[in-house]
Amino acid sequence: MRETSDRLIVCVKSRVSEEEARRMISDENVRIIREIPQLNAYVLRVRPGSINGMKRRFENKPEVEYAEVDETMSIQLVPNDPLFNQQWGLLKINSTRAWNITRGSSLLKIAILDTGVNAAHPDLNAKIVLNVNFSTSSTSQDLNGxxxxxxxxxxxxxxxxxxxxxxxxxxxxxxxxxxxxxxxxFFSDIASGILNATDNGAKVINMSLSGPTASATVQNAVVYAANNDVILVAAAGNDNTSAQYYPAAYAQVISVAAVDQNDAKASFSNFGASWVDVAAPGVDILSTLPITANSTGQTDYGTLSGTSQSAPFVSGLAALMASLEPDPTIVRNAIESTAVPISGTGTLYEHGRINAYAALLQITGP
Known part of the structure; x- marks a missing residue:
């Protein structure tokens, strides 16, 4: 646990009123920097170096359900120079045949929980229906890429x-x-994003982010979304380890590993059939990039690699399927059961590499 952190999440028990919670917090002379009312949680600013002691103080209070350090998660990509001018990933998962079944509903919304989206991009502008910022950045726009x-x-x-x-x-x-x-x-940023997406009608939430530390706050937000029939998808992580990464490892989330053009596990991709559900293309993936300078060093379009790139293939597929079948359990089961049994299925991933056409066919019939 990092003593250098200065943010603490305190979740109070459901019987505790807001007035009681605020009074209890003020007694410790710490500042509330965010409330997460759906989870009865408060994000507090404490003095660096006192985080562990303050955590224990709150844990010992009868009003408190739990207290945890507001740690961070991060993007999951491996930047690479452009090598291909083709979207091999879309072809690999049989998208063109899938589009003969459906192109999805314009009423359905995919929430991208990330570094923002460049709203001025001509290949994205017409699609964006909401811009919200929970990060410490001053803008909802994407300066990272x-x-x-x-x-x-x-x-x-x-x-x-x-x-x-x-x-x-x-x-x-x-x-x-x-x-x-x-x-x-921060955990609290990510949890707030999940809750906001859910409350604003997202059917699919894509989280191309991860970290090795579990968070009760993020997990509670995930459960909240799942209980509201939201399909959650997350990147498995890029440390080539079988250690569980979160939020991908939570049971309510579809965890996605990365494979290359030969359906081999990407060298960087995390793995483990006990918690990684499916695989999807994640090496040298061509997609949109901000039209202005950003951290990738590319503009307009370019290729990146990572489980971050794999997750949105699954999210896009889930959105197509949810346009025809609103039950998240049926959608998830179809994605997993129709996955192609590539090498590593059952050991590196519980299921194989996604197949968009087969998954749609399963919920629609021949």
Missing amino acids: HGTHVAGIAAAVTRNAIGVAGLAINPKIMNIKVLDDNGIG
Whole structure:
């Protein structure tokens, strides 16, 4: 646990009123910097170096359900120079045949919880229906590049004679910025983003972010979303380890590993059939990038690699499927059961590499 952290999340028991909670917190002479009312949680600023002691003080109070350090999660990509001018990932997962079944509903919304989305991009502009910022950045726009790339994979404008295609042709994009311009976000930022997406009608939430530390606050937000019939998808992480990364490892989330063009596990991708559900393309993926300078060093379009790139393929597929079948359990089961049994299935991932056409066919019939 980092003594240098100065943020603490305190969740009070349901019987505790807001007035009682605020009085209890003020007794400790700490400042409330955010409330998360759906979770009965408060984010507090404490003096650096006192975080562990303050955590124990709150844990011992009868009004408190739990207290945890407000740690961070980060983007999950491996930047790379452009190598391909083709979207091999879309072809690999059989998207063109899938589009013969459906191109998705324009009423359905995919929330991109990330570094923001470049709203001025001509391949994304018409899709964005919400811009919200929960990060420490001063803007909801993407100065990093990661979120714009992720959004394009999931749902770039398609058949507009420019740029790239997105898997979810008709569904809309909710830009919910939870990571700062360096790609880092606090647990409380991410939880707030999940709750906001849910309350604003997202059907799919894509989280191309992860970290090795579990968070009760993020987990409670995930449960809240799942209880509201939201499909949650997250990157498994890029440390080539079988250790669980979060939020991907939570049971309510579809955890996605990365594979290359030969369906081999990407060298960086985390793995483990006990917690990684499926695989998707994640090496040299071509997608949208901000039209202005950003941290990737590329503009307009470019290729990036990572489980961050794999997750939005699954989110885009989930959006197509949810346009026809609203039950998240049926959608998830179809994605997993129709996955191609590539090498490593059952050991590296519980299921194989996604197949968009087969998954849609399962819920619609031949």
